[in-house]
Structure formats: structure tokens, C-alpha cells
Amino acid sequence: MLATTIQNIINALQWGSFYALIALGYTMVYGVLTLINFAHGDIFMVGAYIAFFVATFILSMLGLPGWIALALTIPLTMILTSAVGVSLERVAYRPLRRKGAHRLYVVITALMCGLILEHANLALLGASRKAFPALITEHVYTIGGVTFTNLKVAVIFTAILSFVILHWIVTKTKVGMAMRAISYDKFAVPLMGIPIDSIIVITFALGSGFAGLAGILFAMSYPVLEPYMGALIGWKAFIAAVVGGIGDIRGAFLGGFLLGAVEIMVVAFFPSTYRDLIAFTVLLVILSLKPTGLFGIAKTTKI
Amino acid sequence: MFRKYTVQLILVTLGGIITYLAYEELIGLYTLSVLMFMGVNIIMSTSLNLVNGNMGEFSCGHAGFMCVGAYVSSLLGVLLFSKDKIFGPPLLNPDLAIYFFPLVIIAGGIAAAFAGLLVALPSYKTRGDYLAIITIAANYIIISSIENLNVIGGSRGFMGMKKVINAMEDIIYLPWMVIWVFVFTVATVWALRRYTSSTFGKGVAAICQDEVAAEIMSVNTNKIKTITFMLSSGLAGIAGGLFAYIIGYVNPGSFNILKSTEALVMVYLGGMGSLSGAVLSAILFTVLLELLRPLQIIKWVVIPLLLIVLMQFRPEGIMGNRELSDIFPRLKRFYKFK
Structure with missing residues (x-):
């Protein structure tokens, strides 16, 4: 009994790590821009594919051993995936932001970018x-x-390490301070001499880079890649980020593990087809009870 | 004198022409089904426009309510009027199908309206993007629960609706589906127009502007939100019921988040809060989907790309926040309703 429980906890931690890593990217972009970047799940998918091509290239063309290939694949994939995320921001989101379009039109553009990545x-x-x-x-x-x-152990530790790094960046560095400042007041920040656009690019690069890392880890754990793999996991990671309290790094991390734990526990005790049903019902109840998520702060609204 | 009734006259003529063409089989089945899907899409986009455009919430689980409507109306129709493996002989004489068909579709709509409570009740406290998540979760919950109901086919789907249509056509030979899709589409647009210009509609607009201020100005926000969500999801249920009867087959997979995305695209393409924009964009989107069908898989690269380019040049959608009659004020002479 105890062994099964621990086994389930380990599985839940591993499964939750993927959600947590993707949710971190969602929440960073949201925290800075209040933009739901719906293309993020597909950036994760692109990351997995980039990792596939890089790893195959290194293994077959250069003939290097596996561990060197891995050590090369991780940074290369993260950089290339960040490039994809940043170029999406440059091509699709920034012009809209410049024109002062309604926030939700940017969200729809993000959805469209996701569809393009999938079907291309x-x-x-x-x-x-x-x-x-x-x-x-x-x-x-x-x-x-x-x-x-x-x-499995490597996946869990990578997720925790990424969280620590991101949390350090957001809370301790100057860039992180600028990120928090932008989410606090978008209009006063440029007056203080903070280059908003570069900070946003850094945010997208960080978020997409860690989605790429999640892509490598996912591809190593479940070594089958298909174009739609990012869609469902992306939506779920977004839900995890919101349950944690979107805009808060700790919330995204915890929400990811929570969703992973709920899903694994459901599969452990019920038929696996009930997974989505029960997991989403639990999340709906949490959001009804705590309307701004676990770590969210209820803002006072001024009129 | 008759000028005020121009819109009604045009609609009646249009409906008559389409029905006649379908009756004489002058237009092919393919064109006919495209026209019917156009009607379904109009209902879908205008009803979502009520929540996303007029009320300013971000609901992205509209297809879930369509799913409820589709299943309830098709189960009810098959249960009452046709012989089926699961339900056995029909409960009523199949000859009655011709009279009860609209009621069956409306019953699906009512069921979907109650499913809308799944979103409406949490919306009292939960706002903004957190509410968006609740709608996504509601979509997943609905689809997942139907997938787990093996009695009605689970994820394999449910069929037998064609028999109901055939029973109707046996009594009087008319293209019934075309007629009903047309009637329900016109009724939906009319009802939404009346709703948004009523006192409730003013409340909806107030909530869109500022919910707290609206509450202070003695708008009963909870009541209005409940009614608006229920109306929107109920109309989505009607769209779902019609969709199921047009195809004659329904499965939960066709109402997934991608279908909700389509509805979202239609609303934001038309312009938030513009009823005529929602109608126009639904027509445009359906035609676009059919025109690009020969491209097969590349279609889903080209359409999002077109939309992104459109957004860059016209970030507020086709109509913006305006109606057709705001752009061409002379149109106001041709109808008398507000």
C-alpha cells in the first residue's frame, strides 16, 4: 500500500513537472503583458521537434556519444525554441500592441499562431x-x-531547478524587477527609462526556452512525437497556471504539480477515461471557491 | 408604407427562394449543406457574441453547450419518433415528428441553457481570465462526461437522426431541415437583437463597461449574468441540435476546443459586440472554409494566416463595435424595430 502510494507520488511529480514547466512560460508572459499566449502549448511541441532534429543530427551526422549529444541538445533546443517564441512576438503580437488593439484580439492572434504551428x-x-x-x-x-x-528523477529535478532559476530571475535581478514593474504599471515604466520591448522579448525568450526544455524532457520520457501533442497539454498547463494564480511563478509551479497529482490519482483509482472529467471538475471547484487561484491576490477595484 | 417591412419581406423571399430551389433540387446537396452550416455558424457566432462581445467576458467553451444541445435533441428525437437499437420502438407515432421537431430542437436548447449554469454560477465571484478557464473546463467536463456514457455510444457517437427527418419527409415532402435552419437562424438573430436593445441589454452593456459601477447603479448583475449566459448557451444548444440533424450523426469529438475556437474566431473577426458583424463573419468564414477545401491540410495554415494579416490591418474586426445601420444610416428606414 505504502509502496503504491509512493509510486503514485513519483509518477505524479514527473507528470506534473511537464505541466509546471509549460505553465511557467504561460504565467511569465501573462504577468508582464496580461496576454494569454495560447500558442505556448504549440511552442512546446515545436521544442520537442527541434530537439528531435538536433539530437538526430548530432547522433547520426557527428557520431557523438549519447551524453554529449544530450549536453549539446539541451542548450541548442532552448535557444532555437526561444527564437521561435520571440519571432512570434515580433511578427504577430507587437504590431497589434503598437496599434493599441483590444487585449482579446491579441489572444485570438495567439490562438491562430498556435494553429499555424500545428498544421504547418x-x-x-x-x-x-x-x-x-x-x-x-x-x-x-x-x-x-x-x-x-x-x-524520471532527472525530469523532476530539472523542473524544480528551472523553478528556482526563474524565481530568482523574477525576484532578485534587475530584469525581473522590470518585469514586475511592467505588470504593475505599464504607463509609468517607460518614463523610468526601462525599455519595455526588450523586457518583453526577454520574457518571451525565457518562457519559450523553458517550454523547449519541457519538450526535450517529454520527448525523452515518451519518445513519440506528433503535431497535436502540444495542444491538449498546453490547454491543461494553462488551466494549471490559472488555478495556481496566473502571473505568479509559485502559483504556476504548484498548479502544474497539483494538476499532475490529480490526474495520476484519478487514473490510479478510476478508469482512465474519467481523467479529464474528474481533474477538470476539481479545478472548477477550486476556482469557484478561490476565484483568483491559489496564489492570486484579490485586487480592490476602483471606479 | 411598406418600406418599414423591407427586411421582413426580404427574409421571407430569401427563405422562399432557398426552399423552392432545394425542393426542385436545382442546387446540389453540397451547396445546400454549406448553406445550412452557414445558418448554424450564424447562430453559433451571434450567441457567443452576446457573452464575449456585448458582456465583455471571455468565454472559450461555447462548443460544450452545442454538444449538450446536440445530444439532448437527437436522443429525444430518436427516442420519440424512430426505431432504434438502444431505445427500441418509438414512443410516439413517427407521423407526429413533423409537428414536434421544432420542440425537440428547443428542448435541446433548454437543456444547454441549464448546462450554461455551470459557467453562470461561478461567474458571480470569478471574473476575467479566471472565468475563461471555467468555460474551458466546462467544455472539457461536458465532452468527457458524454464520452464516458457508454449507453448512448460514448466516444463512438450516436446516430439515427436521419430516420426522424425521413419520417417528416414521408408525410409532406419538403426540405424540412433547410426550412428549420432558416427559421431558427432568423429567430436567433431577431431574439438577440431584441435582447440587446431591451432593459436587460442595457444591463449587459453596463456590465461590459464596469461591473462594480453597474452594481452600484442598481443593476442586478448576478441576475443579468445568469440570464445572459443561459440565453447564449441555450442558443448554442439550438445550433448544436440543428448541426446534429443536418449531419445525422453526432459524436463528442466534434465539439472539442477547436470548435470553440472557430466560434471565437467568428466573433472577433466580425468585431466585438456587433451583431451584424457576427452574422457577416459567420457567412464569410463558412464560405472561406469551403473555398479553401481543395488545399486540404494547408487550409488550416492559410486561414489562420489570413486572419492574422486581417488583424494587423484591422485590429477591431470587420465591423468594429458598430452595426451595419451605423455605417449606412439610410438602412434604418427599412425596418421599424429598434
Whole structure:
């Protein structure tokens, strides 16, 4: 019984890590721009595909061993994925922001960008699924009936490490201070000599980079890639970010793990088809009870 | 004297012409089904426009309510008027289908309106983007619960609605689906027009501007939000019911978040809060989807790209916040309703 519980907790932590990593990107962009970047789930998918191409290239063309390939793949993928995120911002969101369009039109543009990424991928690479090459050999450890692999542990630790790094950036550095300032008052910030556009680019780069990292980890854990893999997981990560209290890094992190835990627990006790039903009902109840999420602060509204 | 009734006359003539063409089979089944989907899309976009445009909320789970309406009306129709593997013989004489069909569709709408409470009740406290999440969650919850109901087919879907239509056509041979889609579309647009210009509509506009201020000015925001959400989701349910009967088959997968996205696109393409914009963009969007059908998979790259480009040049949608009669004030002479 205890072993099963611990096993489920480990699974929940691993599954929640993906949600948490993607939710971090959502919440950073939201915190700065109050923009729901619906393309983020598809940026995660693009990250996984970029990792696939980079890893295959390094393994087959250069013939390097797996661990060097991994060490090269992670930074390369993160940089390339950030480039995708930043170019979306430059091409689609920034002109709209300049024109002072309503916030929701930018959201619709983000949705459209997501659709383009998905279907362009489908059109270019075909509907056949891609198998991700094994970069490191998976070791299975069993301690007292609890089974875990080195990959699972690595995923969980990477997620926690990313959270610590992002939290440090947002709370301790000058860039982070500028980010918080923009979300606090968009009009006073440029008067203080803070370049808003560069801060927004940095935010998009960070968020997309960590989505790319989630893409690598996901592709290593479940080595089958398909164009629609980002859509559902992206929507769910967004919901996780909101339940945590969108705009707050801690909230996104916790919300991701919460959603992962709920889903794994549902699958452990009920038929797996009930997963979405129960998980979303739980989230709906949480949001009804705490209308601004777990970490959200209720703002007083002035008229 | 008759000038004030021009809109009514045009609508009656248009309906008559389409029905006649369908009756004489002068236009193909393909064109006919495109026309019917156009009607369904108009209902879908105008009803979502009520919540997203007029009330200023961000509801992105509209397809969930369509799903409820589609399932309730098709189950009811098949249960009452046709022989089925699950329900056995029909409860009523199939000859009665011709009279009860609109009631079956409306019953689907009422069921969807009550499903709308799933969003309306949390909206008392939850606002803005948090409410958007509740609508997404509601969409997933509805689809997931129907997928788990194996009695009515689960994720494999449910069919048998064609028999009901055939029973209707056996009594009097007329293109019934075309007629009813047309009637319901006109009724929806009329009802929404009346609703937004009524006292409730003023309350909806007040909520859009500032909810707290509206509450202070003695607008009963909770009541108005409940009614508006229920009206919007009920009309979506009617759209879903018609959709199910047009295709003759319904499965939860066709009402997923992508369908909601389509509805959102139609609303924001037309312009937030513009009823005529929502109608126009629904027509445009349906035609665009059909025109680009030969492109197959690239279609879904081209359409979002077109929309993004459109947004860059016209960030407020086709009509902005205005109606057709605001742009061409002379049109006001041709109708008398407000």
C-alpha cells in the first residue's frame, strides 16, 4: 500500500513537472503583458521537434556519444525554441500592441499562431509519428517495491531547478524587477527609462526556452512525437497556471504539480477515461471557491 | 408604407427562394449543406457574441453547450419518433415528428441553457481570465462526461437522426431541415437583437463597461449574468441540435476546443459586440472554409494566416463595435424595430 502510494507520488511529480514547466512560460508572459499566449502549448511541441532534429543530427551526422549529444541538445533546443517564441512576438503580437488593439484580439492572434504551428508542422513533416532517439540509457531502480528510472528523477529535478532559476530571475535581478514593474504599471515604466520591448522579448525568450526544455524532457520520457501533442497539454498547463494564480511563478509551479497529482490519482483509482472529467471538475471547484487561484491576490477595484 | 417591412419581406423571399430551389433540387446537396452550416455558424457566432462581445467576458467553451444541445435533441428525437437499437420502438407515432421537431430542437436548447449554469454560477465571484478557464473546463467536463456514457455510444457517437427527418419527409415532402435552419437562424438573430436593445441589454452593456459601477447603479448583475449566459448557451444548444440533424450523426469529438475556437474566431473577426458583424463573419468564414477545401491540410495554415494579416490591418474586426445601420444610416428606414 505504502509502496503504491509512493509510486503514485513519483509518477505524479514527473507528470506534473511537464505541466509546471509549460505553465511557467504561460504565467511569465501573462504577468508582464496580461496576454494569454495560447500558442505556448504549440511552442512546446515545436521544442520537442527541434530537439528531435538536433539530437538526430548530432547522433547520426557527428557520431557523438549519447551524453554529449544530450549536453549539446539541451542548450541548442532552448535557444532555437526561444527564437521561435520571440519571432512570434515580433511578427504577430507587437504590431497589434503598437496599434493599441483590444487585449482579446491579441489572444485570438495567439490562438491562430498556435494553429499555424500545428498544421504547418503537419503539412511539412506529414502525419507519421516520429520516434525520438534514446540519448541516455535508462536505468531502472527498485527500492522496496517502488520503481523509478534515472530519467524520471532527472525530469523532476530539472523542473524544480528551472523553478528556482526563474524565481530568482523574477525576484532578485534587475530584469525581473522590470518585469514586475511592467505588470504593475505599464504607463509609468517607460518614463523610468526601462525599455519595455526588450523586457518583453526577454520574457518571451525565457518562457519559450523553458517550454523547449519541457519538450526535450517529454520527448525523452515518451519518445513519440506528433503535431497535436502540444495542444491538449498546453490547454491543461494553462488551466494549471490559472488555478495556481496566473502571473505568479509559485502559483504556476504548484498548479502544474497539483494538476499532475490529480490526474495520476484519478487514473490510479478510476478508469482512465474519467481523467479529464474528474481533474477538470476539481479545478472548477477550486476556482469557484478561490476565484483568483491559489496564489492570486484579490485586487480592490476602483471606479 | 411598406418600406418599414423591407427586411421582413426580404427574409421571407430569401427563405422562399432557398426552399423552392432545394425542393426542385436545382442546387446540389453540397451547396445546400454549406448553406445550412452557414445558418448554424450564424447562430453559433451571434450567441457567443452576446457573452464575449456585448458582456465583455471571455468565454472559450461555447462548443460544450452545442454538444449538450446536440445530444439532448437527437436522443429525444430518436427516442420519440424512430426505431432504434438502444431505445427500441418509438414512443410516439413517427407521423407526429413533423409537428414536434421544432420542440425537440428547443428542448435541446433548454437543456444547454441549464448546462450554461455551470459557467453562470461561478461567474458571480470569478471574473476575467479566471472565468475563461471555467468555460474551458466546462467544455472539457461536458465532452468527457458524454464520452464516458457508454449507453448512448460514448466516444463512438450516436446516430439515427436521419430516420426522424425521413419520417417528416414521408408525410409532406419538403426540405424540412433547410426550412428549420432558416427559421431558427432568423429567430436567433431577431431574439438577440431584441435582447440587446431591451432593459436587460442595457444591463449587459453596463456590465461590459464596469461591473462594480453597474452594481452600484442598481443593476442586478448576478441576475443579468445568469440570464445572459443561459440565453447564449441555450442558443448554442439550438445550433448544436440543428448541426446534429443536418449531419445525422453526432459524436463528442466534434465539439472539442477547436470548435470553440472557430466560434471565437467568428466573433472577433466580425468585431466585438456587433451583431451584424457576427452574422457577416459567420457567412464569410463558412464560405472561406469551403473555398479553401481543395488545399486540404494547408487550409488550416492559410486561414489562420489570413486572419492574422486581417488583424494587423484591422485590429477591431470587420465591423468594429458598430452595426451595419451605423455605417449606412439610410438602412434604418427599412425596418421599424429598434
